[in-house]
Amino acid sequence: MPEAKNRTPSDAADPRPLHERIATDLRREILVGDLPAGGRLPSTEKLKERFGASSASIQKAVTMLKSEGLVEGRAGSSVTVLGVRRQPLTPAAYSKPAEDGSSYRWISEAEKKGRRPSIRILDVAEVCPPADVRAAFGLPDEGAAVLRKQLLSLNGEPCELVHSYYPLDLASGTALADRAKIKGGSPTLLAELGYPPLHTVDQVTAEEATNEEYEALQLPRQVAVLRTIRTVYSTDGKVIEVTTMAKAGHLYSLQYDF
Structure with missing residues:
Protein backbone atom coordinates (compact mmCIF):
# COMPACT_ATOMS: atom_id res chain seq x y z
CA MET A 1 0.00 0.00 0.00
CA PRO A 2 1.45 3.42 -0.89
CA GLU A 3 2.58 5.43 2.09
CA ALA A 4 -0.07 7.91 3.17
CA LYS A 5 0.78 11.52 3.78
CA ASN A 6 0.58 12.81 7.31
CA ARG A 7 -2.38 15.02 8.04
CA THR A 8 -2.94 17.57 10.74
CA PRO A 9 -6.03 19.25 12.19
CA SER A 10 -5.02 22.41 10.31
CA ASP A 11 -6.00 20.84 6.98
CA ALA A 12 -8.79 23.38 6.52
CA ALA A 13 -10.00 21.94 3.20
CA ASP A 14 -12.00 19.28 5.09
CA PRO A 15 -14.16 20.78 7.86
CA ARG A 16 -15.19 17.43 9.37
CA PRO A 17 -13.96 16.50 12.87
CA LEU A 18 -10.58 14.80 12.66
CA HIS A 19 -11.82 11.45 13.98
CA GLU A 20 -14.41 11.32 11.15
CA ARG A 21 -11.70 12.04 8.59
CA ILE A 22 -9.52 9.28 10.03
CA ALA A 23 -12.42 6.80 9.99
CA THR A 24 -13.24 7.73 6.39
CA ASP A 25 -9.72 7.02 5.15
CA LEU A 26 -9.42 3.76 7.09
CA ARG A 27 -12.89 2.65 5.97
CA ARG A 28 -11.94 3.10 2.32
CA GLU A 29 -8.75 1.09 2.82
CA ILE A 30 -10.72 -1.72 4.48
CA LEU A 31 -13.42 -1.82 1.80
CA VAL A 32 -10.99 -1.90 -1.13
CA GLY A 33 -8.74 -4.46 0.56
CA ASP A 34 -5.65 -2.38 1.32
CA LEU A 35 -6.28 -3.33 4.95
CA PRO A 36 -7.12 -7.02 4.42
CA ALA A 37 -9.55 -9.11 6.43
CA GLY A 38 -7.88 -10.84 9.36
CA GLY A 39 -5.08 -8.29 9.47
CA ARG A 40 -4.60 -5.60 12.05
CA LEU A 41 -5.09 -1.89 11.90
CA PRO A 42 -1.88 0.07 12.28
CA SER A 43 -1.07 0.75 15.92
CA THR A 44 -2.46 3.78 17.69
CA GLU A 45 1.01 5.34 17.67
CA LYS A 46 1.38 4.88 13.91
CA LEU A 47 -2.10 6.31 13.29
CA LYS A 48 -1.34 9.27 15.57
CA GLU A 49 1.79 9.97 13.55
CA ARG A 50 0.06 9.50 10.20
CA PHE A 51 -2.88 11.77 10.95
CA GLY A 52 -1.28 14.16 13.43
CA ALA A 53 -3.97 13.16 15.89
CA SER A 54 -4.40 12.53 19.58
CA SER A 55 -5.11 9.11 21.09
CA ALA A 56 -8.67 10.27 21.77
CA SER A 57 -9.27 11.02 18.08
CA ILE A 58 -7.89 7.64 17.06
CA GLN A 59 -10.11 5.90 19.61
CA LYS A 60 -13.19 7.75 18.33
CA ALA A 61 -12.36 6.74 14.74
CA VAL A 62 -11.91 3.09 15.72
CA THR A 63 -15.20 3.18 17.62
CA MET A 64 -16.96 4.36 14.44
CA LEU A 65 -15.46 1.48 12.45
CA LYS A 66 -16.47 -1.00 15.15
CA SER A 67 -20.08 0.26 15.07
CA GLU A 68 -20.14 -0.46 11.32
CA GLY A 69 -18.85 -4.01 11.79
CA LEU A 70 -15.60 -3.31 9.96
CA VAL A 71 -13.18 -4.00 12.82
CA GLU A 72 -13.17 -5.58 16.24
CA GLY A 73 -10.95 -5.13 19.25
CA ARG A 74 -9.97 -2.33 21.59
CA ALA A 75 -8.26 0.90 20.68
CA GLY A 76 -4.82 0.92 22.29
CA SER A 77 -4.56 -2.80 21.77
CA SER A 78 -4.69 -4.87 18.57
CA VAL A 79 -7.70 -4.10 16.37
CA THR A 80 -8.54 -6.73 13.75
CA VAL A 81 -10.08 -6.02 10.35
CA LEU A 82 -13.17 -8.13 9.72
CA GLY A 83 -14.01 -9.90 6.46
CA VAL A 84 -16.39 -7.24 5.25
CA ARG A 85 -16.61 -5.97 1.69
CA ARG A 86 -19.23 -4.07 -0.20
Whole structure:
Protein backbone atom coordinates (compact mmCIF):
# COMPACT_ATOMS: atom_id res chain seq x y z
CA MET A 1 0.00 0.00 0.00
CA PRO A 2 1.45 3.42 -0.89
CA GLU A 3 2.58 5.43 2.09
CA ALA A 4 -0.07 7.91 3.17
CA LYS A 5 0.78 11.52 3.78
CA ASN A 6 0.58 12.81 7.31
CA ARG A 7 -2.38 15.02 8.04
CA THR A 8 -2.94 17.57 10.74
CA PRO A 9 -6.03 19.25 12.19
CA SER A 10 -5.02 22.41 10.31
CA ASP A 11 -6.00 20.84 6.98
CA ALA A 12 -8.79 23.38 6.52
CA ALA A 13 -10.00 21.94 3.20
CA ASP A 14 -12.00 19.28 5.09
CA PRO A 15 -14.16 20.78 7.86
CA ARG A 16 -15.19 17.43 9.37
CA PRO A 17 -13.96 16.50 12.87
CA LEU A 18 -10.58 14.80 12.66
CA HIS A 19 -11.82 11.45 13.98
CA GLU A 20 -14.41 11.32 11.15
CA ARG A 21 -11.70 12.04 8.59
CA ILE A 22 -9.52 9.28 10.03
CA ALA A 23 -12.42 6.80 9.99
CA THR A 24 -13.24 7.73 6.39
CA ASP A 25 -9.72 7.02 5.15
CA LEU A 26 -9.42 3.76 7.09
CA ARG A 27 -12.89 2.65 5.97
CA ARG A 28 -11.94 3.10 2.32
CA GLU A 29 -8.75 1.09 2.82
CA ILE A 30 -10.72 -1.72 4.48
CA LEU A 31 -13.42 -1.82 1.80
CA VAL A 32 -10.99 -1.90 -1.13
CA GLY A 33 -8.74 -4.46 0.56
CA ASP A 34 -5.65 -2.38 1.32
CA LEU A 35 -6.28 -3.33 4.95
CA PRO A 36 -7.12 -7.02 4.42
CA ALA A 37 -9.55 -9.11 6.43
CA GLY A 38 -7.88 -10.84 9.36
CA GLY A 39 -5.08 -8.29 9.47
CA ARG A 40 -4.60 -5.60 12.05
CA LEU A 41 -5.09 -1.89 11.90
CA PRO A 42 -1.88 0.07 12.28
CA SER A 43 -1.07 0.75 15.92
CA THR A 44 -2.46 3.78 17.69
CA GLU A 45 1.01 5.34 17.67
CA LYS A 46 1.38 4.88 13.91
CA LEU A 47 -2.10 6.31 13.29
CA LYS A 48 -1.34 9.27 15.57
CA GLU A 49 1.79 9.97 13.55
CA ARG A 50 0.06 9.50 10.20
CA PHE A 51 -2.88 11.77 10.95
CA GLY A 52 -1.28 14.16 13.43
CA ALA A 53 -3.97 13.16 15.89
CA SER A 54 -4.40 12.53 19.58
CA SER A 55 -5.11 9.11 21.09
CA ALA A 56 -8.67 10.27 21.77
CA SER A 57 -9.27 11.02 18.08
CA ILE A 58 -7.89 7.64 17.06
CA GLN A 59 -10.11 5.90 19.61
CA LYS A 60 -13.19 7.75 18.33
CA ALA A 61 -12.36 6.74 14.74
CA VAL A 62 -11.91 3.09 15.72
CA THR A 63 -15.20 3.18 17.62
CA MET A 64 -16.96 4.36 14.44
CA LEU A 65 -15.46 1.48 12.45
CA LYS A 66 -16.47 -1.00 15.15
CA SER A 67 -20.08 0.26 15.07
CA GLU A 68 -20.14 -0.46 11.32
CA GLY A 69 -18.85 -4.01 11.79
CA LEU A 70 -15.60 -3.31 9.96
CA VAL A 71 -13.18 -4.00 12.82
CA GLU A 72 -13.17 -5.58 16.24
CA GLY A 73 -10.95 -5.13 19.25
CA ARG A 74 -9.97 -2.33 21.59
CA ALA A 75 -8.26 0.90 20.68
CA GLY A 76 -4.82 0.92 22.29
CA SER A 77 -4.56 -2.80 21.77
CA SER A 78 -4.69 -4.87 18.57
CA VAL A 79 -7.70 -4.10 16.37
CA THR A 80 -8.54 -6.73 13.75
CA VAL A 81 -10.08 -6.02 10.35
CA LEU A 82 -13.17 -8.13 9.72
CA GLY A 83 -14.01 -9.90 6.46
CA VAL A 84 -16.39 -7.24 5.25
CA ARG A 85 -16.61 -5.97 1.69
CA ARG A 86 -19.23 -4.07 -0.20
CA GLN A 87 -21.56 -6.67 -1.66
CA PRO A 88 -22.16 -6.05 -5.38
CA LEU A 89 -25.78 -6.05 -6.52
CA THR A 90 -26.57 -6.47 -10.22
CA PRO A 91 -29.80 -4.62 -11.09
CA ALA A 92 -29.98 -6.04 -14.63
CA ALA A 93 -30.39 -9.55 -13.21
CA TYR A 94 -33.61 -8.71 -11.34
CA SER A 95 -35.73 -6.86 -13.88
CA LYS A 96 -36.82 -9.72 -16.14
CA PRO A 97 -39.95 -11.77 -15.43
CA ALA A 98 -39.22 -14.99 -13.55
CA GLU A 99 -39.23 -18.26 -15.41
CA ASP A 100 -42.36 -20.39 -15.01
CA GLY A 101 -42.80 -21.38 -11.39
CA SER A 102 -39.58 -19.69 -10.28
CA SER A 103 -39.10 -17.22 -7.44
CA TYR A 104 -38.77 -13.49 -7.95
CA ARG A 105 -35.37 -13.00 -9.59
CA TRP A 106 -34.00 -10.93 -6.70
CA ILE A 107 -34.60 -13.98 -4.49
CA SER A 108 -33.19 -16.55 -6.90
CA GLU A 109 -30.10 -14.48 -7.76
CA ALA A 110 -29.28 -13.97 -4.09
CA GLU A 111 -29.65 -17.69 -3.42
CA LYS A 112 -27.26 -18.48 -6.27
CA LYS A 113 -24.63 -16.43 -4.44
CA GLY A 114 -25.18 -18.31 -1.19
CA ARG A 115 -27.10 -15.52 0.49
CA ARG A 116 -30.32 -15.89 2.50
CA PRO A 117 -32.80 -13.37 1.04
CA SER A 118 -36.14 -12.27 2.43
CA ILE A 119 -38.74 -9.63 1.58
CA ARG A 120 -41.12 -7.97 4.04
CA ILE A 121 -44.07 -5.93 2.81
CA LEU A 122 -44.34 -2.74 4.86
CA ASP A 123 -47.29 -1.08 3.14
CA VAL A 124 -49.56 -1.22 0.10
CA ALA A 125 -51.72 1.85 -0.47
CA GLU A 126 -53.01 4.42 -2.92
CA VAL A 127 -50.87 7.53 -2.40
CA CYS A 128 -49.71 10.77 -3.96
CA PRO A 129 -46.11 9.94 -4.94
CA PRO A 130 -43.09 12.25 -4.55
CA ALA A 131 -42.60 14.86 -7.26
CA ASP A 132 -39.89 12.96 -9.16
CA VAL A 133 -42.13 9.88 -9.36
CA ARG A 134 -45.12 11.96 -10.49
CA ALA A 135 -42.95 13.52 -13.17
CA ALA A 136 -41.91 10.10 -14.49
CA PHE A 137 -45.56 9.04 -14.73
CA GLY A 138 -46.69 12.42 -16.07
CA LEU A 139 -49.08 12.83 -13.14
CA PRO A 140 -50.47 16.19 -11.97
CA ASP A 141 -49.49 17.62 -8.58
CA GLU A 142 -52.28 15.77 -6.77
CA GLY A 143 -52.06 12.63 -8.92
CA ALA A 144 -52.18 9.21 -7.26
CA ALA A 145 -50.54 5.83 -7.79
CA VAL A 146 -50.42 2.48 -6.04
CA LEU A 147 -47.46 2.13 -3.66
CA ARG A 148 -45.84 -1.14 -2.61
CA LYS A 149 -43.28 -0.50 0.13
CA GLN A 150 -40.95 -3.37 0.98
CA LEU A 151 -37.84 -4.05 3.02
CA LEU A 152 -35.31 -6.45 1.47
CA SER A 153 -32.88 -8.34 3.69
CA LEU A 154 -29.86 -10.56 3.14
CA ASN A 155 -28.76 -13.03 5.77
CA GLY A 156 -31.14 -11.46 8.26
CA GLU A 157 -29.77 -7.93 7.81
CA PRO A 158 -31.81 -5.19 6.08
CA CYS A 159 -30.16 -4.16 2.83
CA GLU A 160 -32.67 -2.18 0.77
CA LEU A 161 -35.76 -0.06 1.35
CA VAL A 162 -37.98 -0.14 -1.74
CA HIS A 163 -40.91 2.09 -2.75
CA SER A 164 -42.53 0.83 -5.97
CA TYR A 165 -45.29 2.86 -7.64
CA TYR A 166 -47.77 1.72 -10.32
CA PRO A 167 -50.41 3.58 -12.37
CA LEU A 168 -53.91 3.31 -10.93
CA ASP A 169 -55.41 2.19 -14.25
CA LEU A 170 -52.94 -0.70 -14.36
CA ALA A 171 -52.73 -1.77 -10.72
CA SER A 172 -56.28 -1.38 -9.40
CA GLY A 173 -58.00 -4.72 -8.92
CA THR A 174 -54.77 -6.71 -9.38
CA ALA A 175 -52.27 -8.32 -7.01
CA LEU A 176 -50.23 -5.13 -7.23
CA ALA A 177 -52.82 -3.50 -4.97
CA ASP A 178 -52.97 -6.40 -2.49
CA ARG A 179 -50.85 -6.61 0.64
CA ALA A 180 -49.36 -9.96 -0.28
CA LYS A 181 -46.24 -11.16 -2.00
CA ILE A 182 -46.51 -11.59 -5.76
CA LYS A 183 -45.46 -14.95 -7.15
CA GLY A 184 -42.47 -14.34 -9.40
CA GLY A 185 -42.38 -10.65 -8.47
CA SER A 186 -43.90 -7.59 -10.13
CA PRO A 187 -42.07 -8.05 -13.49
CA THR A 188 -43.79 -11.42 -13.92
CA LEU A 189 -47.23 -10.04 -13.02
CA LEU A 190 -46.82 -7.00 -15.27
CA ALA A 191 -45.98 -9.29 -18.19
CA GLU A 192 -49.05 -11.42 -17.41
CA LEU A 193 -51.20 -8.27 -17.41
CA GLY A 194 -50.01 -7.46 -20.92
CA TYR A 195 -47.36 -4.91 -19.95
CA PRO A 196 -44.00 -6.68 -20.23
CA PRO A 197 -41.02 -4.67 -18.95
CA LEU A 198 -39.16 -3.74 -22.13
CA HIS A 199 -36.87 -0.88 -21.18
CA THR A 200 -35.50 0.30 -17.84
CA VAL A 201 -33.71 3.52 -16.91
CA ASP A 202 -31.85 3.82 -13.59
CA GLN A 203 -30.69 7.10 -12.08
CA VAL A 204 -28.36 6.56 -9.11
CA THR A 205 -27.33 9.19 -6.59
CA ALA A 206 -25.49 9.16 -3.25
CA GLU A 207 -27.49 10.99 -0.58
CA GLU A 208 -27.81 11.32 3.16
CA ALA A 209 -30.28 8.86 4.64
CA THR A 210 -33.76 10.08 5.52
CA ASN A 211 -35.18 9.25 8.95
CA GLU A 212 -37.17 6.41 7.41
CA GLU A 213 -34.10 4.96 5.67
CA TYR A 214 -31.93 5.36 8.75
CA GLU A 215 -34.35 3.35 10.88
CA ALA A 216 -35.36 0.73 8.30
CA LEU A 217 -31.78 -0.04 7.23
CA GLN A 218 -30.51 0.06 10.84
CA LEU A 219 -27.64 2.32 9.85
CA PRO A 220 -24.89 2.70 12.47
CA ARG A 221 -24.79 6.45 11.93
CA GLN A 222 -25.62 9.01 9.26
CA VAL A 223 -23.88 7.26 6.35
CA ALA A 224 -24.65 7.91 2.71
CA VAL A 225 -27.18 5.74 0.94
CA LEU A 226 -27.26 4.78 -2.72
CA ARG A 227 -30.62 6.01 -4.00
CA THR A 228 -31.86 4.60 -7.29
CA ILE A 229 -34.93 5.85 -9.08
CA ARG A 230 -35.91 3.28 -11.69
CA THR A 231 -38.37 3.94 -14.50
CA VAL A 232 -39.71 0.89 -16.32
CA TYR A 233 -41.28 1.19 -19.78
CA SER A 234 -43.51 -1.23 -21.67
CA THR A 235 -45.23 -1.35 -25.04
CA ASP A 236 -45.63 2.03 -26.75
CA GLY A 237 -43.37 3.63 -24.17
CA LYS A 238 -45.93 3.38 -21.36
CA VAL A 239 -44.39 3.86 -17.90
CA ILE A 240 -45.57 0.87 -15.90
CA GLU A 241 -43.46 1.20 -12.75
CA VAL A 242 -41.35 3.76 -10.96
CA THR A 243 -39.32 2.48 -8.02
CA THR A 244 -37.04 4.23 -5.57
CA MET A 245 -34.49 2.06 -3.77
CA ALA A 246 -32.16 2.99 -0.92
CA LYS A 247 -29.13 0.89 0.09
CA ALA A 248 -26.42 1.52 2.69
CA GLY A 249 -23.53 2.98 0.72
CA HIS A 250 -20.83 1.49 2.97
CA LEU A 251 -22.16 -2.07 2.55
CA TYR A 252 -23.37 -2.38 -1.04
CA SER A 253 -22.34 -1.43 -4.55
CA LEU A 254 -24.14 -1.52 -7.88
CA GLN A 255 -22.56 -3.55 -10.68
CA TYR A 256 -23.42 -2.83 -14.31
CA ASP A 257 -22.10 -4.82 -17.27
CA PHE A 258 -21.99 -3.02 -20.62
